Amino acid sequence: MKHWGKPYQPREKLSHSGPNSLNDAELLSIIIRTGSQGENSLELSKKLLTHFGSITSILNSTLDDFKNFKGIGISKWTQLRATHELVRRSQLEQLHMQDVFSSIDMVKSFLINTIGHKDHEVFMCLYLDIHNRLLHSEEIFRGSINQTAIYIREVAKACLLRNCSNLIVAHNHPSGHLTPSKEDLAVTKTLAKSLALIEVHLLDHCIVSKNGAISMLELAILPNQASEH
The missing domain is CATH 3.40.140.10 (Cytidine Deaminase, domain 2)
Structure with missing residues (x-):
């Protein structure tokens, strides 16, 4: 995505307009950071969303679930799992503090x-x-x-x-x-x-x-x- 104008890159878009301005694929592309040979991280993210159907399904998937996706190895999978666990722990904190x-x-x-x-x-x-x-x-x-x-x-x-x-x-x-x-x-x-x-x-x-x-x-x-x- 380096050849894109900076306002169109997900990270730049988030920095200037906030996370709410990004769609699911753009947010996911920031987490996985890089794509694979022949496709960038945004294209890979769109492919993942089409295959799994939702962000929740992606974040809950096992490493074996990604075996057919070139560019998703243990490094990206652990990033996704860590993101999922942070979300869960944030929710848990809120439940401890409020009705x-x-x-x-x-x-x-x-x-x-x-x-x-x-x-x-x-x-x-x-x-x-x-x-x-x-x-x-x-x-x-x-x-x-x-x-x-x-x-x-x-x-x-x-x-x-x-x-x-x-x-x-x-x-x-x-x-x-x-x-x-x-x-x-x-x-x-x-x-x-x-x-x-x-x-x-x-x-x-x-x-x-x-x-x-x-x-x-x-x-x-x-x-x-x-x-x-």
């Missing part, structure tokens, strides 16, 4: 970046204080949920250990489908009732995939704890 319900989209974005691209199902807990600020987050279950009683007990035990007042749970659907299953709804209802007995409020259950996330609270399908007593 998570000031931005449900932030919660969903954090969950997508944390568990959305996993190829196996995991169950995650976000433990919150009385002001709905994040105390701690962790994956506490991996694989299919087939023993609900043990699953409920483990969540309750973890809540007591973290001394949390409120809880958001989430799990991913590796298939990409975001529609809650009957089992998802049943487990959520049982979990809400059980946690209420130890004075922990289940505030939301999110379902996540690499394509996005849904919130049972936003969909108005989260069990109403008050009506269960």
